[in-house]
Amino acid sequence: MRRTLGTLAALLLAVGLVPGSTSSSVGAEPGSDPARTRWKPVPVDTDQQLRGLDAVSGRVAWVGGSEGGVWRTTDAGATWQDVSPPGADGLLFRDIEAADARTALAMTIGEGRDSRIYRTDDAGRTWTRTFVNRDPRAFYDCLAMWPGDRRGLAMSDPVNGRFRILSTTDGGRSWRVLPRAGMPRAEGEFGFAASGTCLVTAGRHRAYLASGGARARVFATRDDGRTWRATDSTLPASEAGGVFSLAFRGRGVGVAVGGDFELEDDGVDRAALTRDGGRTWTNAGDLSGYRSGVDFWRSWVVAVGPGGVDVSRDRGRTWKPFRAGPAGGYDSVQCVPAACWASGPAGQVARLVVRTGQPA
Template sequence: MCAALLVGALAAPAQAAGGAQDLRGAGWKLKATGAEARFRGLAAVSRSTAWVSGSKGTVLRTVDGGRSWSDVSPPAAVTDGLELRDIEAFDARRAVALSIGEGEDSRIFRTEDGGATWSETFRNGDARAFYDCLTFFDPRHGLAVSDPVDGRFRMLATEDGGRSWRVLPAEGMPAALPGEAGFAASGQCLVSAGPRDVWLATGGGAAGRVLHSSDRGLTWRVADSTVPGGDPAKGVFGLAFREGGARAAGLAVGGDYRTGEASPRAAAVSSDAGATWRAAATPPAAYRSGVTWLPYLRSVALAVGPTGTDVTLDAGRTWRPLDAGSFDTVACGRDGACWAAGEKGRVGRLEPGVG
């Protein structure tokens, strides 16, 4: 119902006025968190429940639609000042959070009681590894990805909901390009859809690439995305896929994250599970770090970045500005409620009649 109300609010003014600048009727309703952390991790469970994670080891949780927030930060992450750049939640009580960084700064924490207590279930012991993102196929099976080690991206897997992790064999992973890495900007450099399909976004190399696995990370194929690379600050920062399978519809967003730098061709679309990509005919005008499909709507998606939010009503072919506020990541719950999070404790929920 939330998604249907939103698309009605978006589409009617656009059809009547014919211009992106005339999109009215929907926007982000900010939810005061009382925090100053930058939230790049977001788990949108539902309209009532969401988790955010970010700088200084901070994790917040709401179960009342953002009217109030509980500080449920893992004490060890706070003490060590970790950057919790990704969080995946299964419901209001169970969540898994990833901290990034070289060596032992890359860790994984798990809670089963709404963040009242946390267990550290993984600590990286390899100084060459730097973990960026994690994703779950279901409440038991998940993956986390590190920047290349010995020339290949490293995959970490769990089969028990994040209680334990193991490094997957590297033989099925294509060789990384010189300088290629993942961007820990929105928790969306590694995303999954369906029971076995997973995608990895890259940048920093000669091209922004997308890798796809249909067997939970054991073997991979790779494709250029059309999002430009060629610089450590450029590439694909966020991915969204609507479903698994060979015809899965995908979106890629990115660009150049440096303030004031141009980001041409900052979005791309795929209709074959990432095997091929084509540039958006009208991409967002600036770098975007996060992207999500709206549930139950085949052609509607949102992309966010420091300079604003864009919406597509035609499955990523064209994008229109929706909001000028700064966000780093965006996600929608199974009930269609969409949330966004970013710098200085900013969190919003998308609502009809706000814009």
């Protein structure tokens, strides 16, 4: 997304100039476990906005920033190592896909050559630039790998009326553009590079792509990205709105969240739910405002945005605000069983952890 994406970056960068609170709060633990949960701030020492995020475990995570920075932690955020790729200064890292503490892909967004993919397999000591977009019409938004696999996809805003899909089968060492014939025509749509989750994978061969603009749809593939089917979501479409983030659990259950980033406090009809692998979507009620990221965590679903956090305790059917977080909220969320990680403006990172007396 070009003009609207630039507006998004400018607006949310302004939000990022106001640091959120670093105090911890306590909320209810997912499910029936009597333990409690809390956001534990583990910030990075940077003013960059951290939209790129991937959680490997409760101790290992990677984040990417708005001025070419990449950081990793292996001690649950107690310390962060600056592993920024050389020559990436000023680039917008919007998606990180990490296989483990040593291996990761980092994607930058932008028109033409600003859209790139970098790969490291030595914990960020060295990086290889494995893809540079040379088509001025393309603007890449999101990247997704199948967990535990060497296959993955990246997506660009429409070129000649269709979303463009990149594919890798060697862990991101090389990429190729897939034929456009299997992609339905976009109808004034684009993707939102807000949290790296406008494209997600599920199962062995499925992936899902979110759109906004003239229509707010979810595109689904069952064959590694070769062919796609588009289905209307229940989220309202607008020039600055639509579906921003997707999350799936198992083969069939999925959640979509979004809104309009110019109407940050409007949460009406900002969530949708599917139980059939994206064939149909139903309204999942209201959120507290626009939300740019969502993920499943244990018996919860967690949705984040610059205005706050919402959680669902019934797999996405209903939502309530979760007050245990910084006032400024977050942009991205990625969850593993031990913890949810969230990142956002001015180096903010936090872990939503279970307080059981043992380190998460």
